[in-house]
Amino acid sequence: VQLQASGGGLVEAGSSLRLSCAASGGTFSTFYMGWFRQAQGRKREFVGSISWTGREKNYAESVRGRFTMSRDNDKAAMYLQMNSLKPEDTAVYYCAARLNYGHSSVIYDYDYRGQGTLVTVSS
Numbered sequence: 001v002q003l004q005a006s007g008g009g010l011v012e013a014g015s016s017l018r019l020s021c022a023a024s025g026g027t028f029s030t031f032y033m034g035w036f037r038q039a040q041g042r043k044r045e046f047v048g049s050i051s052w053t054g055r056e057k058n059y060a061e062s063v064r065g066r067f068t069m070s071r072d073n074d075k076a077a078m079y080l081q082m083n084s085l086k087p088e089d090t091a092v093y094y095c096a097a098r099l100n101y102g103h104s105s106v107i108y109d110y111d112y113r114g115q116g117t118l119v120t121v122s123s
Contacts, residue, residue, distance in 0.1 A: 001026040003114025005095045010120045013087055019080040019117060021095030028076035032098040035069065035080050036107050037091035038116070046105035047093070050078065058103050063089075085121045092116035 007019040023031065035047040048059040050069045057069050066085075071078040078095060096110035107113070 001031075001097055001112045003095050003097060003112055005093055005114050005117040008093060008117030008119045010122065011085055013085060013121055013123050015085050015121070016081070016083045017085065017119060019082065019093055019095075019119070021078040021080075021114065023076045023078070023097065026097075026099075029073040030099065031112075032102055032104075033069075033071060033078045034096045034098065034104070034107075034110055035078075035093060036096060036113075037089075037093045037119075039088075039091040042091075044094070044107055046107070047080070049103050049105070051102065056103065058105070060105070082119070085119075087121050087123045090119060090121050092118050 002024045004022050034049040036044050038044040046060050048069045050057050054071045066083050068081040094116040095114050097112040098110045
């Protein structure tokens with residue numbers, strides 16, 4: 001399984017961005033998916049997770065109400081719509097896939113992690 005995040009960039013505070021995560025290999029509909037981020041000098045942190053069908057979603061408190069996750073199993077893709085971005089959202093964003101189990105906010109519970117995409121929010 002390979003995962004590739006894309007869609008990052010430099011935006012102003014208050015703007016929106018939509019990140020994508022493309023998966024190849026395996027059966028995407030059987031992956032519980034997650035987004036994580038890591039700011040410079042900080043530990044990687046949980047952003048959100050989404051269930052196999054997309055019905056169940058969990059978000060970190062810091063992004064709840066501003067970020068929305070979705071997925072398209074036919075396209076083997078997951079998305080992160082980020083609205084009302086803040087400078088503290090600046091980080092490299094990673095997508096991750098978990099097999100056989102449900103929600104987790106711990107990156108080490110995920111079996112596959114992709115290359116990240118950098119999001120920079122200027123004040």
